Amino acid sequence: MEGLFTRYNGITSIVGDIVNLRVGNVEEMAVPPRNRDLAVVEQDGKTFSLAQIIKLSDDLVSLQVFSGTKGLSNSASIRFLGETMQAIYSENILGRVFGGSGQAIDNGPSLSHEPKVQINGPTVNPTARVLASRMIRTDVPMIDVFNCLVESQKIPIFSVAGEPYNKFLARIGIQADADVVVFGGLGLIFDDYHSFKQSFEEAGVLSRTVMYVNLASDPVVERLMVPDLCLAVAEKMATEEGKRVLVLLTDMTAYADAMKEIGIAMEHIPSNRGYMGDLYSQLARRYEKACDFKGAGSVTILSVTTMPGNDVTHPVPDNTGYITEGQFYLHNGEIDPFGSLSRLKQHVVGKQTRGDHGQIMNTMIRYYSEGVEAEQKQAMAFDLSEFDRKLLKFSLLFRQRFMKLDVSMPLEEALDGCWALLSECFDKDEVVIKQQLKDQYWVHSHG
Structure with missing residues (x-):
């Protein structure tokens, strides 16, 4: 031409x-x-x-x-x-690492002659979408038990700088029961990139993983390409190969900051805190790629969104919250059960999971909430009742056995652990839960 x-x-x-x-x-x-x-x-x-x-x-x-x-x-x-812009797409991309321009950066064999797929395509027609109804197990009890991750969900991890959110994201990528994991790193320092790659290699899951990485030392422009590359490949795998694809993105605040930097260079008029006025639509355009395709696979998006100054009203987490279907709050090295929410969990709790899931989930959070109140009463030197002391024991053990980020167990084992903790801290008659479930699982927890 x-x-x-x-x-x-x-x-x-x-x-x-x-x-x-x-x-x-x-x-x-x-x-x-x-x-x-x-x-x-x-x-x-x-x-x-x-x-x-x-x-x-x-x-x-x-x-x-x-x-x-x-x-x-x-x-x-x-x-x-x-x-x-096009992304390389073939069976040979699994286990490979690409940069923000779509070219392989892992010193592996050249893929320049492999087929390609367009990025920045339109979002899926709603009539081709299926209502979310399948759970993605992560073996993280604070997710699987209390806020299930559901196929086709788009959900962020809200955190602050210094928290181990990247280590946590890598664990989910390793443990999640997805067919393929597509990882997108935005403005990563080299140590974090190396940690992700090493974690996937040592766990033996790199062969089902595709990585797109923009390092902090790489051009800001390429940072804007990474989510689009990830999502184009994920969508192709889901629609043509029927794969259940989990897309991991970190950190979407770095993505928004890159948009701001480019916007200022283009002399666009900034909006809230210097971000461009189209921040919401640009984020939504990416997040709306999450979809359960009729007669095919699914794309699920789990991202990290850091909150500068731990401010949830910051434009990036604030706009993200309007787009996504809940959030996981990560602070002090724990998933906070009070700030976290999965708006799609009702589609799978008790339907794809055990019959006691819904009741035990609500009961555990209720007693943990009461335990936190008992801790406040104790700190203010109020007299504690015998039941308050049971609640104190419960909240302490709940944090240790379920909330710590290094805790890993299958859903059924976690549910059994919940029953075991209840029976360890309370008398059977004190626990307010369906009698039929207590008769069935209270004994099982001591078996």
């Missing part, structure tokens, strides 16, 4: 990673530029970097340069490719 070899000079300005190119009459160009199309930046007769068109205005084209603009001069030329 002739247009692929036509080079255009005329760079008017370079701002951050943004290049502004004046091209004259767009309609007369061999390959007319379109929004989100790719281009090649060339300098001194050599390829400098890939770039993506992000804005068209009369005869001015603005492009994001993937590798950054350090060392780029205004004399460089641009060659438009006439196609959008």
Whole structure:
């Protein structure tokens, strides 16, 4: 195609990673530029970097340069490719690590000639979606027992810097009963990236995992590509191969910060706290890729969203909460049962799980809540009743056996553990729960 070899000079300005190119009459160009199309930046007769068109205005084209603009001069030329960003897609991508430009970065065999799939496609037609009804087991009791992760769910882990959320996310990737895990790292430090890769390798699950990683030292522009690459591949696996795909993303606040940085470079008018006014729609466009496809597989999204200053009203967690179906709160190295919520758990509790699940879930949280109140009474030197002291013992053991992040057990074992803890701390007649369930499981817990 002739247009692929036509080079255009005329760079008017370079701002951050943004290049502004004046091209004259767009309609007369061999390959007319379109929004989100790719281009090649060339300098001194050599390829400098890939770039993506992000804005068209009369005869001015603005492009994001993937590798950054350090060392780029205004004399460089641009060659438009006439196609959008694509992700490599074949059975050979499993176990591989890709960068934010979609190219393999793990020194493995080249995949450049493998088939590709377009990214940034439309979200699924609602008529092709199936109501969420299947659970994804994680062997994390604070999720499986109290806030089930359901196929096609989109749910964030709200946390703060310094918490072990990446270690926790890796554990879920290893233990979850999904067919494929697609991992997206956004602005990761190298140690975190290495930790994820090593954890997947040592657990023997790298062969069912695909990793897309943007390091903190990599260009900010590529950070914006990682979720789209992950979701395009996940959707293809779900629809064409019927796979149950779990997408893990960390950290979506870094993604939003990258959008803010690009927006400021583009001189867009900022909204709340410097973020662009389309923050909600940009996040929603990615999260809405979560889907249980009719007659095929599913895409489930579990992301990390850090809250600067532990402020849940910060624009990123605030907007995320309106899009997603609940959240997991992670602080002090524990999943907080009070702040966490899975809005889809009612679709599987007691239907795909054991008959006592719903009752034991509610009873445990009720007694833990009362135990926290008893701890406050004790701290303020109020007299404690005998039942208060039982509640204190219960809340202490509940934290140790269920809330710690390193606790791992199958759902049925966790439910049995709940009954065992109740019988250890209370008399049978003191526990308010259906008598039929007590008759069945109270004895079982001592068996």
